[in-house]
Amino acid sequence: MLSIFWFNSREIDFGACLTQMYFIHCFSAMESGIFVALALDRYVAICHPLRYSTILTNSIVAKIGMTMVLRGGMLALPYPILARQWPYCRTNIIPQPYCAHIAMVNLACTDTRVSSYYGLFVLFFVTGVDVFFITMSYIQILRAIFSLPTKDARLKTFGTCGSHLFVILAFYIPSLFISLISRFGQNVPLHFHVLVSNIYFFMPPMLNPIIYGLKTKQIWDRLLLLFTHEGV
Template identity: 70%
Template sequence: MSDFNTTDLTNPSTFILLGIPGLEAAHGWISIPFCIMYFIDILGNFAILFIVKREPSLHEPMYYFLCMLSTSDLILSTSTMPKTLSIFWFNIGEINFNACLTQMFFIHCFLAMGSGIFVAMALDRYVAICDPLRHSMVLTNPVVAKIGLAVALRSSILALPTPFLARWWPYCRANIISHTHCEHMAVVKLACADTRISSYYGLSAAFLVTGLDVIFIALSYSQILRAVFSLPTKDSQIKTFGTCGSHLCSILAFYIPALFSFITHRFGHNVPLLFHVLLANTYLLVPPMLNPIIYGVRTRQIRHRLLHLFAPKET
């Protein structure tokens, strides 16, 4: 393997994922919380999809967007976790070059898709609170479908250049990636060329997606807060704004790890590599796990349906 790792390569047939550098001896123990979180992610998001499908009262724009988010979360976590667990359990770090680039695309695409869905959910909350009488006329099923399609197209188009640029570079260094998955810059750093285009594009795409989405969400909530504070009583203000609670919690769970990941990658040059890897895995695994929990606990219709499923009333 050492000869292969230092051979001149144009496109390596495989990369070797090391897992979490410096903690290889603890991979077995680390896999336990990873596996538990992934199991909760799978179970929770499938439960959301099942409940919304089976419950006619939940056939509304907010829950359609929630189903889109659950589907996106399932694909995002499943694109990385099976391979990560195979590294932890069986020390199988080999990944085909094309599979590595495909994984890279899925990560970037569905992260961007999750961000776009949060914008769509913010739009739903804006219309529901600021113009409730027209909510059903504005956000019809065809409009919701078009919004979902637009989010998917935007995410795919912005994510597609990332693996294509990575494939373009010649690779003549070691094919070992000190990571649990094919993280964009961890792969590109192995190239023996000036890869600033990849770096600049990744940074620009992140700003274009996350930056614009956060601005749109902030604008929506500024109008929502104006509408809430114009209500006559404190109880009505709390009750109305309470309908945004689940959405706000999910936004924080999604964007805060993203912010920390961005800061440590760009400015944390003295931060240990294992911290970067753990933070990247947290960003990919924790929000998909938390979203169904947040909506299950805070959304009355989903909570009651869950209780009905797992603790049916005796007749």
Template identity: 70%
Template sequence: MQVTPFCLRVGQLLPCSMSDSNTTDFTNPSIFILLGIPGWESAYVWVSIPFCAMYTLAVLGNFTILFIVKREPSLHVPMYYFLCMLSTSDLILSTSIVPKTLSIFWFNSREIEFGACLTQMYFIHTFLSIESGILGAMALDRYVAICEPLRHASILTNPVVAKIGLAVVLRSGLLVLPTPFLARQWPYCRTNIITHTHCEHMAVVKLACADTRISNYYGLTVVFLVTGLDAIFITLSYTQILRAIFSLPTKDSQIKTFGTCGSHLCVILAFYIPGIFSFLTHRLGHKLALHFEVLIANVYMLVPPMLNPIIYGVRTSQIRDRLLHLSSHKGV
């Protein structure tokens, strides 16, 4: 299906020829056009099914986690406080993306205002960074619980957990804040069509007709300062955790102790593996099909919010037992 290019002239979105799209007829567009998944327009109804299913599972699962932790006093400990922070971040992240994406698939509603596009960009990258920071905080909790078990309650008190959560939010919010402001200053005079389902940072910046290296370099710097350092911290934490586990006297105690980290490790893999693929395809995969890059980027941001509550619900006996208890009472 051929997509008609659009140009912005005197505040109106009008069809234009390909030759017109290369001219400088507009500078700062009032709206962008989200193309969705290029080449898959005829299959949007079918593509929307997994997107809608993932979002529904993410919303139901994360709200369930928040509800269970709030209702169960025995879960009012640092591990589950961090899990609640992760669930809240997942809800905001997925809600920042999926409703607009589904409106493209279902109603062909592709327009997004320039300011709304930058706001969406900020929320997406901020909450991806927050999620990375929370995974680091959860690694700290597992490290203290296994390597310093007698001091766990005195080290990770409720005020300390709250300060860690606040620090993660402030770090992410402040580091990502320059990103939309940098994107706003560039002149956009080539086209206002974004070949994506949402306002991803590089998908927007590459439309600018200016030297945008500062945006590119700053984006890479944020990735390193947030996700990169978090990954290093998580790796160091688990190195110490594994050393402590292997020093335990019996095989059963080793397996039992390592099992307390199982859910967290699965969540880490669900977050970082799609993230690495998305980063590599966007930065290095210029020969890959465009629809594949867009799909990988969506997998990176939609699969973890869906999987995280499932992983913790299945692998964590306290949450699983509480959920079964609530279900049985409702059945009665």
């Protein structure tokens, strides 16, 4: 994407495009899995604080991380394998700034229902299942928060989840939006496809340090010191 904007690069080798496709979907699935792991971490910390160190041991955390890595790698593998076998006789222009699976499938001039069905399966298996577990975790978290005796305790406890919730929304909302547009937005202008695609990949990593940084006291103290000195 940066090579397109900075160097006006308009072409990518077919093999490089398939490689890019694999890692895009692989890392997206991994990131979704990380959000599930963070939701589990918040659930244990709030609902079972005294058993936190015994439930989430180093070995358990390592197994969770390895599971998410393997899941992302295995689920993304059929994408380039299927895309490689389709004939492309219409055009070689991808209406997106990167090689997404659905963009490649739409260029093929044959029956690509297998790729489309697999893409929907991964969408529901990854996003659907992960959102379900995250929702279940936060239902239990909210139940535990509302059972606290004081309002200050409830707000303080809920504040520990605020950053995680904002990061989840910044990731899943654009992801769902671009999936719907890619599959059902044939009448949507091309420039809007490109805009949404850029937002999907640029907005979450841009917002993550801001969201987490706003809650870091050291950052606020440093900014206050910086502006105070500038004012003096």
